[in-house]
Amino acid sequence: MNERLSSKATCAPVTITEDVYARLRADILSGALFPGEKLKVADLCRRYDVGASPLREALSRLSSENLTDKTENRGFRVASISEAQYREVFELRCLLEADALQKSIRNGARDWEDRLTVAFFRLDRVPVGAPDWEELHRTFHVELLSEAGSILLLRYIEELYDQAVRYRNLSRAISDDKRDVRGEHKAVFEAAIARDMDAATAALMGHYQHTLQGLRSDS
Amino acid sequence: MNERLSSKATCAPVTITEDVYARLRADILSGALFPGEKLKVADLCRRYDVGASPLREALSRLSSENLTDKTENRGFRVASISEAQYREVFELRCLLEADALQKSIRNGARDWEDRLTVAFFRLDRVPVGAPDWEELHRTFHVELLSEAGSILLLRYIEELYDQAVRYRNLSRAISDDKRDVRGEHKAVFEAAIARDMDAATAALMGHYQHTLQGLRSDS
DNA sequence: AGGATTATTTTTATCGATAAAAAGTACTCA
DNA sequence: TGAGTACTTTTTATCGATAAAAATAATCCT
Structure with a gap:
């Protein structure tokens, strides 16, 4: 991870899930998170300062938009590119x-x-x-x-x-x-x-x- | 809710989230759950016999497929039709x-x-x-x-x-x-x-x- | 009475803890 | 030595409890 991650949202999204979703999304689009990079829940919790539940929900949503990959019982990764x-x-x-x-x-x-x-x-x-x-x-x-x-x-x-x-x-x-x-x-x-x-x-x-x-x- | 809800899955999906996702999806597609119907987490937890976290994750995923509607701080509904x-x-x-x-x-x-x-x-x-x-x-x-x-x-x-x-x-x-x-x-x-x-x-x-x-x- | 305001209940979103699964490590024996 | 097996550690998926928000009911005041 080379670039700075997105900073905490100022106000717009009311809920934590929405907030962390937007930040993760921004970091994936900007390239701050590399394709294929493992996304460990515990790590991200510390990094974005949120609990596991909203984080999982955000990752899950990103998966259905093809921005992350989810594999059963082995978590999430940033979507690969080709x-x-x-x-x-x-x-x-x-x-x-x-x-x-x-x-x-x-x-x-x-x-x-x-x-x-x-x-x-x-x-x-x-x-x-x-x-x-x-x-x-x-x-x-x-x-x-x-x-x-x-x-x-x-x-x-x-x-x-x-x-x-x-x-x-x-x-x-x-x-x-x-x-x-x-x-x-x-x-x-x-x-x-x-x-x-x-x-x-x-x-x-x-x-x-x-x-x-x-x-x-x-x- | 008029018809019988889908029965518990036999084996295929390893994880609870996947399982309840598939069952919810089937019930929405079949029409067992009505368009616009409120989907209260507590209710569904009892009905499908799962915890709140996998249920929310399933609902969240269904939302990105346009099968449920999610509104901030007021939960989920079955997607409306027109x-x-x-x-x-x-x-x-x-x-x-x-x-x-x-x-x-x-x-x-x-x-x-x-x-x-x-x-x-x-x-x-x-x-x-x-x-x-x-x-x-x-x-x-x-x-x-x-x-x-x-x-x-x-x-x-x-x-x-x-x-x-x-x-x-x-x-x-x-x-x-x-x-x-x-x-x-x-x-x-x-x-x-x-x-x-x-x-x-x-x-x-x-x-x-x-x-x-x-x-x-x-x- | 009726519109606004305050309490109460219900429901949602979130946290912290934990069982289950996978990954990693050390150990065994041919 | 090195393939296989038992033991740790890490990580994921899940639960149960709770704070925050919305919906509902009760109360007050004109």
């Missing part, structure tokens, strides 16, 4: 987001355009890698698909987004500067606003394709 | 299974054909509604998509299959006899073996479309 698995995430993301994007473009009204525009320009203003870039980036993608009209679809998409964030953080070698990430977002944004489904879908898929290539080059 | 939600399940199933079916047909080799054939004829032999029909039906659908080459994709498909089973069980009014369910399976099977992607996909989508119509007519 290029094959990343490919699955990528392909499924393309399939689901292409569908969601088309629906969102079809359903989205004026206020959707407004929200998307705000999200885009907020994101566009900060450089890739800035402290709040991660959050703004997520918001842009969420807004983009927000009018898809299927909670279930969006739930899966979010889960896959998390996986993608994790892979991105784990392979820092991807020199983001070699990519025109901002330009890619701009293309998606403009096509969406123009209601050009094919162009929007192509732009979004291209965006992910580039991420995949970045990953493959260094793993 | 036609809108069923539509989401249906649409997502079409999207994911169409993709998986095409991949499975592309990748499946001789032994896939063999397994699928066995599964089909076993299913074909028993009448709809027979005691082991449910299990054979699931197996047929699993085998059909088994060569899709994406664990993640299949995981989501299975989750959605469960949702569909639940909706089917909750709306018994669908007179299965009015539908030619066996014929529908036959069409899917034959098109898959013939490697006719378009026909196979169309047949499978039609299969689900019929289920959807059955549901709408009585809810």
